Amino acid sequence: MSTIDESTNIEDTAFGKKAAGPVEWLDDRLGLAGASKRSHLLRKVFPEHWSFMLGEIALWSFVVLLLTGTFLTFWYQPSMAETTYNGSYTPLNGLEMSHAYASTLDISFDVRGGLLIRQIHHWAAALFVAAMIVHMLRVMFTGAYRKPREINWLIGIGLMVLGLVEGFAGYSLPDDLLSGTGLRFVDGLLRSIPIVGSYLEFFLFGGEFPGDVIIPRLYMAHILLIPALLLGLIGAHMLLLVYHKHTQWGGPGRTEKNVVGYPMLPVYAAKAGGFFFVVFGFTAIMGAVLQINPIWAYGPYNPSEVTAGSQPDWYMGFVEGAVRIMPNFESTFFNYTWSWNVFLPAAILPGLFLGVGVMWPFLEQWITGDKREHHLLERPRNAPFRTAFIVAAMTAYGVLWIGGGNDIIATKFHLSLNAITWFCRIGLFVLPVITFMITKRICIGLQRADANRILHGYETGVIERSPDGGFAERHAPLPVGSQFTLTNHDRLPALEAPPETDANGVAAPHGRKAKLRAKVRAFYYDGMIDKPTVEDVHHADEHLRDHDGHPVELGDEFQGVSETGVPRVH
Amino acid sequence: MSDELDRVPDTEPVRDPGLPEHQYRPTDVDAAQDKRAERQISGMFAVAALLLVGFCVGYIMIDKDQTFLGWSAMNFTLGATLGGALLLMGVGIIQWAKKLMGDHEMVELRHPAGSTAEDRADTLKDLNDGINESGFGRRPMIRRTLFLSMGALALPSVILLRDMGPLPYGHKNTLWKKGMRVVNDVAGTPIKPSDLQVGQLVNAEPAIMYEKDKDGHPVIEGTELLQEKSKAAVIVVRMRPEDITPDKGRENWGVDGILCYSKICTHVGCPISLWEQQTHHLLCPCHQSTFDLADNGKVVFGPAHRPLPQLPLAVDADGYLIAVSDFTEVVGPSYPELARDQKRLDDKS
Ligand code: HEM
Ligand code: FES
Numbered sequence: 001m002s003t004i005d006e007s008t009n010i011e012d013t014a015f016g017k018k019a020a021g022p023v024e025w026l027d028d029r030l031g032l033a034g035a036s037k038r039s040h041l042l043r044k045v046f047p048e049h050w051s052f053m054l055g056e057i058a059l060w061s062f063v064v065l066l067l068t069g070t071f072l073t074f075w076y077q078p079s080m081a082e083t084t085y086n087g088s089y090t091p092l093n094g095l096e097m098s099h100a101y102a103s104t105l106d107i108s109f110d111v112r113g114g115l116l117i118r119q120i121h122h123w124a125a126a127l128f129v130a131a132m133i134v135h136m137l138r139v140m141f142t143g144a145y146r147k148p149r150e151i152n153w154l155i156g157i158g159l160m161v162l163g164l165v166e167g168f169a170g171y172s173l174p175d176d177l178l179s180g181t182g183l184r185f186v187d188g189l190l191r192s193i194p195i196v197g198s199y200l201e202f203f204l205f206g207g208e209f210p211g212d213v214i215i216p217r218l219y220m221a222h223i224l225l226i227p228a229l230l231l232g233l234i235g236a237h238m239l240l241l242v243y244h245k246h247t248q249w250g251g252p253g254r255t256e257k258n259v260v261g262y263p264m265l266p267v268y269a270a271k272a273g274g275f276f277f278v279v280f281g282f283t284a285i286m287g288a289v290l291q292i293n294p295i296w297a298y299g300p301y302n303p304s305e306v307t308a309g310s311q312p313d314w315y316m317g318f319v320e321g322a323v324r325i326m327p328n329f330e331s332t333f334f335n336y337t338w339s340w341n342v343f344l345p346a347a348i349l350p351g352l353f354l355g356v357g358v359m360w361p362f363l364e365q366w367i368t369g370d371k372r373e374h375h376l377l378e379r380p381r382n383a384p385f386r387t388a389f390i391v392a393a394m395t396a397y398g399v400l401w402i403g404g405g406n407d408i409i410a411t412k413f414h415l416s417l418n419a420i421t422w423f424c425r426i427g428l429f430v431l432p433v434i435t436f437m438i439t440k441r442i443c444i445g446l447q448r449a450d451a452n453r454i455l456h457g458y459e460t461g462v463i464e465r466s467p468d469g470g471f472a473e474r475h476a477p478l479p480v481g482s483q484f485t486l487t488n489h490d491r492l493p494a495l496e497a498p499p500e501t502d503a504n505g506v507a508a509p510h511g512r513k514a515k516l517r518a519k520v521r522a523f524y525y526d527g528m529i530d531k532p533t534v535e536d537v538h539h540a541d542e543h544l545r546d547h548d549g550h551p552v553e554l555g556d557e558f559q560g561v562s563e564t565g566v567p568r569v570h
Numbered sequence: 571m572s573d574e575l576d577r578v579p580d581t582e583p584v585r586d587p588g589l590p591e592h593q594y595r596p597t598d599v600d601a602a603q604d605k606r607a608e609r610q611i612s613g614m615f616a617v618a619a620l621l622l623v624g625f626c627v628g629y630i631m632i633d634k635d636q637t638f639l640g641w642s643a644m645n646f647t648l649g650a651t652l653g654g655a656l657l658l659m660g661v662g663i664i665q666w667a668k669k670l671m672g673d674h675e676m677v678e679l680r681h682p683a684g685s686t687a688e689d690r691a692d693t694l695k696d697l698n699d700g701i702n703e704s705g706f707g708r709r710p711m712i713r714r715t716l717f718l719s720m721g722a723l724a725l726p727s728v729i730l731l732r733d734m735g736p737l738p739y740g741h742k743n744t745l746w747k748k749g750m751r752v753v754n755d756v757a758g759t760p761i762k763p764s765d766l767q768v769g770q771l772v773n774a775e776p777a778i779m780y781e782k783d784k785d786g787h788p789v790i791e792g793t794e795l796l797q798e799k800s801k802a803a804v805i806v807v808r809m810r811p812e813d814i815t816p817d818k819g820r821e822n823w824g825v826d827g828i829l830c831y832s833k834i835c836t837h838v839g840c841p842i843s844l845w846e847q848q849t850h851h852l853l854c855p856c857h858q859s860t861f862d863l864a865d866n867g868k869v870v871f872g873p874a875h876r877p878l879p880q881l882p883l884a885v886d887a888d889g890y891l892i893a894v895s896d897f898t899e900v901v902g903p904s905y906p907e908l909a910r911d912q913k914r915l916d917d918k919s
Contacts, residue, residue: 148683188838209797307855
């Protein structure tokens with residue numbers, strides 16, 4: 001490999017000289033140099049933090065899905081027509097099955113590397129959804145969705161929903177016993193939709209379940225419709241990211257007005273590009289050593305058979321749990337049957353999660369009244385209500401998830417199914433409230449600790465004896481950079497009561513709405529600790545000096561403190 | 571640099587000290603370290619290339635059926651070489667970026683996301699010019715009919731979907747009818763009451779699913795067979811007659827304590843399979859709805875609402891179990907027209 005010396009420009013290298021012609025040809029037609037210069041693209045700055053990698057994991061696992069999925073399409077046959085299996089997997093030889101199932105067996109046993117690619121594809125799908133969810137949580141916990149990024153948040157929600165549907169469609173394609181059971185569930189869900197349920201069922205399945213068109217239709221959605229939408233939305237997601245520039249954590253020299261980090265070329269491109277290989281390599285190793293979805297063990301789909309412990313892919317677990325713990329309500333109105341026992345948990349509840357997700361940035365803006373742009377991320381502790389709310393939502397999700405595995409938990413831990421179900425039914429409403437309160441207290445405790453560290457410095461571990469014989473631990477002030485980092489966030493707004501009447505003494509319009517807002521707002525900011533004032537810090541600073549007004553001397557054994565003020569141990 | 575960023579208002583308790591001084595890496599100051607990192611990184615790339623050659627060797631040399639620790643040797647080799655190579659390439663590139671590429675942080679200024687007032691005014695003017703030249707505002711008739719036709723465009727897009735499937739016809743009879751033999755679902759053999767011991771459960775189907783026409787083809791096959799199975803599959807259980815508490819009118823639906831129920835869960839349609847002899851409970855593996863088979867298939871636990879439909883049984887002249895009629899209740903998961911269909915069934919019987 002020839003290295004390009006720092007003093008050599010690319011246009012002077014042998015490669016550059018050869019490439020000059022074609023590049024000029026292109027630029028004459030596309031004006032790339034101008035576009036790149038105007039958008040600063042090549043040297044665009046990206047800040048660094050480990051949590052910014054989560055979105056990247058989602059992005060790269062999507063690319064892995066596209067690559068491996070394309071490979072699978074060379075052999076997979078989306079047909080429910082019957083055939084007699086006659087392949088390398090002898091236990092199933094001679095069995096009647098659909099072409100879809102038979103061709104998936106062929107990919108697993110007769111196409112070299114087919115099993116590997118199938119398993120990478122499935123692992124990448126699980127990783128894709130997991131990464132998306134964790135990425136969303138990081139965006140939520142840090143307030144990265146605030147103005148001007150609300151639209152990117154909405155795009156993200158769209159990606160998440162599409163990701164789930166895409167995953168489910170793919171899971172159904174092999175037409176094995178497990179995936180057929182999943183489709184049977186979809187059939188039941190469609191039927192439960194009030195009034196139009198039977199129409200949706202008959203139109204989707206082309207008649208009575210299972211029919212012979214659902215697999216080809218899902219195939220079209222799985223390899224064309226949804227990936228195209230995902231691709232378009234991911235493109236928009238990335239364009240907006242570049243346009244807004246990534247958020248960053250506050251700190252010395254890192255403000256709302258700038259972005260500090262490494263340029264796209266070379267460091268960011270290398271790190272991100274390298275990371276693609278890591279994600280691909282990781283999923284490939286998973287595909288090599290961890291079995292996933294061994295469809296040959298389940299057998300072909302048969303509506304009168306089921307395997308015990310049927311479980312959907314993990315990301316459908318919360319819906320599964322909701323369906324399991326729902327009481328068996330069903331009623332008849334106007335001569336129609338209303339299957340609340342399926343419709344509420346499987347359609348309304350996910351819709352509720354989605355609705356809160358869509359509304360959240362706007363709800364918060366309505367509560368705080370904050371219309372400014374935000375480019376510095378907020379530490380979760382500095383937004384206790386938000387943090388507690390997310391933890392509460394995660395708790396509800398977790399309870400549902402436990403409900404989704406109630407049979408497995410019951411047999412593993414010898415518990416009564418009944419008891420677990422009731423635990424989940426009650427827990428779904430009670431536990432989120434409890435975790436909300438606990439999380440909020442923890443956040444406020446951490447805020448207080450931050451204020452203490454700024455005002456009283458950190459504990460050096462050195463015990464001093466005062467002239468009058470008392471013992472005290474010596475405190476030393478935080479480095480100014482850490483102090484700045486800890487105080488680099490918004491001050492609490494003043495909470496004034498809304499005017500009951502307007503200037504002329506007439507009852508204020510929207511009076512009730514304003515009152516509601518004031519209440520929610522008071523609750524939102526309730527208990528939060530404001531950061532120290534200028535005077536506090538000034539005062540504290542004097543306090544941390546010795547009697548002659550010199551900063552406290554620290555012995556050589558002190559290694560200082562980390563950015564967040566935790567003393568380094570050596 | 572810091573004075574440019576030093577815009578913290580006076581109300582802030584701590585002033586921004588500005589970006590900390592650049593920290594040099596070992597590879598920046600020590601030529602030997604730099605060389606070592608370079609060698610390490612190229613080493614990773616070289617090993618990756620070797621592994622990829624190994625991938626091809628494995629692809630050609632390994633037999634499909636060979637196993638390695640009980641696991642397909644082909645799968646393991648291909649995955650390990652490909653994954654190993656990709657990981658080494660990825661880690662190598664990232665190490666290169668971290669240890670050797672320039673690592674001076676850069677500062678870029680942000681700008682408000684919105685356009686300037688001037689840009690807005692200019693664009694608005696262009697927009698107005700365009701609209702005015704089109705006469706969109708001045709010609710309401712054209713405008714309204716245009717909207718009308720655009721709205722009407724929805725009609726073909728909806729109507730085209732009509733043939734996605736037939737119109738729902740609600741509950742149709744299952745394959746069960748008077749005299750249809752109950753056969754086990756493994757070999758299609760008919761069942762005699764004496765074949766069943768107390769506590770035993772057998773999965774069964776209507777005999778017609780195993781019948782062949784005169785050319786030797788199954789009478790029902792393929793998709794139709796699956797559709798019928800998803801309605802007609804049953805379970806046959808034998809309990810002690812004294813344990814059974816039949817509802818009024820169902821006293822004669824069993825034969826010596828043998829009862830027959832739909833196997834399709836009334837919740838969302840899973841085939842039910844888990845039988846607890848002692849309690850006479852049948853548990854659905856999907857969402858754990860539990861039905862009491864000694865008590866007319868009633869729901870005792872779980873999200874299902876309707877009891878399992880029961881199929882009235884008798885024995886034919888040869889002593890085999892047969893159905894007395896079709897189900898008198900709708901089988902399978904509920905749907906909006908269920909109440910109406912059930913009423914029709916009730917009226918019939
Ligand atoms: C297909 C799935 C997705 C992909 C490929 C993806 C990819 C990315 C990437 C690579 C970034 C920049 C790195 C980072 O901040 O982590 C990003 C940022 C962002 N994503 Fe996603 N994402 C996906 C889903 C979501 C979801 C589900 C949400 C939320 C509902 C979301 C909201 C955001 C927001 C608001 C940003 C800007 C964050 C900032 O500037 O700090 N994304 N996304
Ligand atoms: S399908 Fe039987 S409980 Fe849900």
